[in-house]
Amino acid sequence: MLSSTSDYALRAILVLAQATDGRPLRADQVARATGSPANYLAKTLNALAKAGLVDSTRGPFGGFVLAIPAAELSLARIIDCFDEPRPQTRCLLGSTPCDLRRPCTAHQRWTAINNARRAALADTTVADLLGGSPASPASPDADRAPLGAARRALPTDLSLSSHQ
Numbered sequence: 001m002l003s004s005t006s007d008y009a010l011r012a013i014l015v016l017a018q019a020t021d022g023r024p025l026r027a028d029q030v031a032r033a034t035g036s037p038a039n040y041l042a043k044t045l046n047a048l049a050k051a052g053l054v055d056s057t058r059g060p061f062g063g064f065v066l067a068i069p070a071a072e073l074s075l076a077r078i079i080d081c082f083d084e085p086r087p088q089t090r091c092l093l094g095s096t097p098c099d100l101r102r103p104c105t106a107h108q109r110w111t112a113i114n115n116a117r118r119a120a121l122a123d124t125t126v127a128d129l130l131g132g133s134p135a136s137p138a139s140p141d142a143d144r145a146p147l148g149a150a151r152r153a154l155p156t157d158l159s160l161s162s163h164q
Contacts, residue, residue: 005082008036009044013078016054017070017126024056024063044082051081070130076121 002010011034019025027042034041045064049056055067066073091098092106100107 002079003083005040005044006079008034008041009048009078009082010075011036012041012045012064013048013053013066013073013126014129016064016066017073017130019065022065024061024065026063030064047081048078053078053081066126070126073126074122075124075126075129076118078126079121 012030015030015033016025027045028038030036030045031038031041036044045054046056048054049064049067052067053073054064056062056064091104092110093104098104098107
């Protein structure tokens with residue numbers, strides 16, 4: 001699952017990636033195109049700029065543009081700005097610690113699921129989402145549901161033409 005902030009950030013990056021004319025887009029334009037709260041999205045875009053994923057320019061002709069080509073920008077890199085990957089500290093089946101030395105019955109499978117999810121995000125770029133190319137699973141057993149669910153959650157039409 002993605003946090004709301006990661007979801008907004010991913011949607012904003014997709015909008016910026018579609019703006020092929022090179023002109024910066026203002027935060028309010030991106031907010032309208034994504035259906036995101038304008039103030040919240042402005043803070044999210046500034047965090048993406050601080051992370052080096054987008055460039056921001058101030059002034060009447062300013063706004064945001066991608067700092068990294070869409071084909072080189074993985075979904076994991078975007079999401080990691082807001083949802084840091086962290087190790088499982090509690091057992092999935094209870095409140096006690098769970099690790100390799102004392103694994104519960106769910107530990108191995110749950111770890112594999114988390115690793116497959118992470119690999120799918122790391123192996124998928126912004127360009128992959130925009131190009132509609134099929135996902136290649138990280139392993140033959142990789143479950144595509146998390147990535148597929150993320151794709152369904154994205155707006156089907158991110159064009160800015162009707163929002164300007």
